[in-house]
Amino acid sequence: MTAPALSALAAARALHDPVMLQEVLTVMEPALAGVILDGTFGAGGYASALLDAGAARVIALDRDPEAVARGREWAPAYEGRLEIVEGRFGDLDRLIEEPLAGVVLDIGVSSMQIDEARRGFSFQKDGPLDMRMGGAGPSAADLVNDAPEAELADIFFLYGEERGARRLARAIARARADAPITGTLALATLIERNAPRPKPGRPHAATRVFQALRIAVNDELGELARGLSAAEARLAPGGVLAVVTFHSLEDRIVKRFLRIRGGAAPGVSRHAPEAKAHPPGFEIITRKALEPSAEEIARNPRARSARLRAARRTGAPAARVESAALGLPRIRAAGGDG
Template sequence: MSTADQRHVPVLGPEAVEMLAPRAGGTYVDATFGAGGYTRLILATAGTRVIGIDRDSTAIAGGASLLAEAGGRLTLVENRFSALADICASQDLTYVDGVVMDVGVSSMQLDSAARGFSFRFDGPLDMRMGGTGPTAADVVAHAAERDLADVIYIFGEERHSRAVARAIVAARKEQPITMTRQLADIVARVVRSKPGDIHPATRTFQALRILVNEELDELEQALAAAERVLAPGGRLAVVSFHSLEDRIVKTFLAERSRTGGGSRHRPEVAQEVPSFQLLNRKPVVAAEAETEANPRARSAKLRGAERTAAPAHASASSSPWPRLVDVLRGG
């Protein structure tokens, strides 16, 4: 199988689409279109319609052939997936029958040196999924040492975050840090690893990517948007690839599916009517054959839920993680 063909096989694709249970005449949102893998599987059910969303213009352009094959059943929209409710409204859709999300960076983005997501290839330190906004190089150049350390610790779960931040600030005084391998080498000098461990810069790169693309905020907003647009009986399927993402999805679905009111100690505490019913309490993980074919699948977790007829819950994030705008302005 060629690399191009592999890109059309999404991680946990059959499992996620089986969870959606697409039916003829149903309308579905592929909130992270990528190479169109989930969309292709949904369109295999005759009479379905798909709204495909991706903030990456390259992904939208790459969907041209699938768009032609779909015979009017596919609409592609270049936008953030947090905007999916507004996108549905723009398509005159009050409700949809299913939403699927594959959270995080795509293989296509990782494999492109010019995008700067990976240090496997030397390229500009960019990391933007879309084509606008500050780059990772901007963050590395302007963020205060304290803020860099917080970003790397929280988003990268890097124990040596303070040493990494200190090394970055020292290095940028000597010359601008603009290339991926340049940054990877700086990190590798202060984070030691044993044979068989992941590269010392892996967690720092993850942290910068999450910050630059505001990934956790986007995920929270996208989940709330899906809750608003799913019809009763509509289904949500989310594939995540690291613990930060999975924790957000798990918490969101747990809160939205919780039943019961206040306790006898606090009977006045009213519990909102559940807006979702869980489809799986434990996440679905990839089978051994899939992880052997695609190592990225090892960390994948699939969670799903079915929408009830209850109103959407109020959404207000108070998550304490760093925000891009605050990091760039120094506080």
């Protein structure tokens, strides 16, 4: 181990507190003897914890080139047991050729991306309205200024579950007719002026709109659906899948996927004939989603909405599940970074 790598590892750990880490380590324990894929590397919290717990080898994926570059600074601390690959987890079955003993997915935006104003994810810091995880393709500003008003309303409602979607989309359309909306605080202020004042203890008025824009720009729900099927294709029999989600849209997709590929009774999803035609690809480990402890939420408020679902791969052939069966909103993502 080199001193610079150890120093970089310590700095990475100081930046990020992995959500539901102990629960993830518990469900992934049977996979430690094999190769584990951390499909959402971020600051490397899960990857380093799995290696510290004795994982033989971890392959880490991230679409964010900055996260990949930071991780490669401290990867030598694990003396060849950590490999970091730039790419989307939805493509993991094409990027990774070897059978996997485990796949861990932590869905959504990383703490580092939120905390860096220049990335444009946060309405609490002034920065360019960007939100691209991979840094390429249309940005949130492009979407806000160019998408039709009706499409913006659909995005806010379907991706952000924002009840005032039409009113806010109308306000944005009026404002952008005078001048482009290019900054995070400018958009947040516009939303505050046109949304009901949140009740005490409720999230900021811009929370749902910013969530919706981020999901649309990065096609996060489509990526999740592809990633679940890709994980099934690459996991070896007995391999473990663990997915941590942060809002109801994500959790619903994971729940439906595992019910369908876990052998749900016919009729659970009328859109999913494959649930009847193919033998189960998974055995469910968590019959009900696990939630963070009160102690963790007190320590890390960002964990409060987290849910963990896990399943074990059977020996049955993988079978792709159509997005309609998973409940993906029926609108076209207007962004995407590649």
